[in-house]
Amino acid sequence: MKGLGELERSIMDILWAHNAPLTAREVGRLIADRDLAPTTVMTVLDRLTRKGFLNRTRDGRAWRYKPGESRDAYVAELMLEALDMTGDRSAALTRFAQTVSGSEAEILRKALTELEEE
Amino acid sequence: MKGLGELERSIMDILWAHNAPLTAREVGRLIADRDLAPTTVMTVLDRLTRKGFLNRTRDGRAWRYKPGESRDAYVAELMLEALDMTGDRSAALTRFAQTVSGSEAEILRKALTELEEE
DNA sequence: CTCGGCCTCTACACGACGTAGTACTACTCG
DNA sequence: CGAGTAGTACTACGTCGTGTAGAGGCCGAG
Numbered sequence: 001m002k003g004l005g006e007l008e009r010s011i012m013d014i015l016w017a018h019n020a021p022l023t024a025r026e027v028g029r030l031i032a033d034r035d036l037a038p039t040t041v042m043t044v045l046d047r048l049t050r051k052g053f054l055n056r057t058r059d060g061r062a063w064r065y066k067p068g069e070s071r072d073a074y075v076a077e078l079m080l081e082a083l084d085m086t087g088d089r090s091a092a093l094t095r096f097a098q099t100v101s102g103s104e105a106e107i108l109r110k111a112l113t114e115l116e117e118e
Numbered sequence: 119m120k121g122l123g124e125l126e127r128s129i130m131d132i133l134w135a136h137n138a139p140l141t142a143r144e145v146g147r148l149i150a151d152r153d154l155a156p157t158t159v160m161t162v163l164d165r166l167t168r169k170g171f172l173n174r175t176r177d178g179r180a181w182r183y184k185p186g187e188s189r190d191a192y193v194a195e196l197m198l199e200a201l202d203m204t205g206d207r208s209a210a211l212t213r214f215a216q217t218v219s220g221s222e223a224e225i226l227r228k229a230l231t232e233l234e235e236e
Numbered sequence: 237c238t239c240g241g242c243c244t245c246t247a248c249a250c251g252a253c254g255t256a257g258t259a260c261t262a263c264t265c266g
Numbered sequence: 267c268g269a270g271t272a273g274t275a276c277t278a279c280g281t282c283g284t285g286t287a288g289a290g291g292c293c294g295a296g
Binding site for chain 3: 120122123124125126154155156157158161162165178179
C-alpha cells in the first residue's frame with residue numbers, strides 16, 4: 001500500500017476532515033498556508049486518485065475528490081501492514097499491547113470485548 | 119522514524135534472526151541469493167547504522183553489527199507511528215481491533231489482561 | 237468572440253535507496 | 267620481507283517517489 005508524502009498527507013487530511021467531496025480549488029484554498037500553485041494541488045490530487053486513495057466525480061468541468069476510505073481504516077491498514085513485516089505476529093502484537101499507553105490499552109480492551117460479544 | 123528499503127529490510131531480517139552480531143562478510147554470505155557485491159552490503163550496513171537501526175563494534179579490523187532493537191519493538195513502533203497519524207487515536211484503535219483476525223484479537227486480549235494484572 | 241477558470245500533460249529538482257568501484261590499510265603466509 | 271587478501275572509507279550513479287509548477291487546450295459566461 002505504501003505511505004504518503006508530506007503534502008499528500010496534508011491533502012488527505014483535508015479531505016478526510018470534510019464530509020463533502022471537494023474540488024481542487026477548494027482544497028487549494030484550505031491549504032492556503034503553504035502557498036502552492038493550483039496545478040500543484042491538482043497534480044497531487046491526481047496522483048492520490050491514481051494510487052487509489054481518492055475517488056473523483058465530475059461536477060461541471062471540475063472534479064470533486066473524496067477519500068476512498070476513512071482515515072481510521074487507512075491507519076488500521078498501515079498498522080496491519082507493519083504487523084505483516086514480522087515473522088512472529090504474536091510477539092509483535094504483544095509488544096504493541098505493552099507499548100500503548102494505559103488509556104489506549106483501555107480502548108483496545110473495550111473494543112475487543114465488544115467484538116467478543118457479537 | 120521512517121520505513122526501510124527492500125534490501126535494508128532483508129539485511130535487518132538477517133541480523134534480527136541472529137543472536138550474535140555479524141560482520142559484513144557474514145551478512146553477505148547469508149544473503150547470497152542476491153549476488154551482491156561485498157561493498158553493497160557494507161554500504162547498506164553503514165547506512166542502517168547511521169540511521170540508528172544498528173550498532174557496531176570492532177572485531178579486529180572488521181565491524182560486527184547488531185540491531186539496536188528487536189524486530190518486535192520495531193514493528194510496534196511502526197504501528198504506533200501509524201497511529202500517531204490520526205487525529206482520533208481512539209477511533210483508529212477501535213478500528214484496528216475490529217480488523218485483526220480472531221486469533222490475533224485473542225493474543226491482544228491476553229497481552230492486555232496480563233498488563234492489567236501487574 | 238473573448239476571458240477566465242479548470243483540466244491534462246510534461247518537466248525538473250531533490251532525496252532515498254540499490255548497487256558498486258576505487259583506493260588505502262593491515263594481517264598472514266611463504 | 268613481499269604479495270595477496272580481507273576489510274574499511276569514500277565516492278558515484280541510476281532510478282523512483284514526491285514536491286512543485288509551467289504550457290497549452292477546452293468550455294461556459296458575458
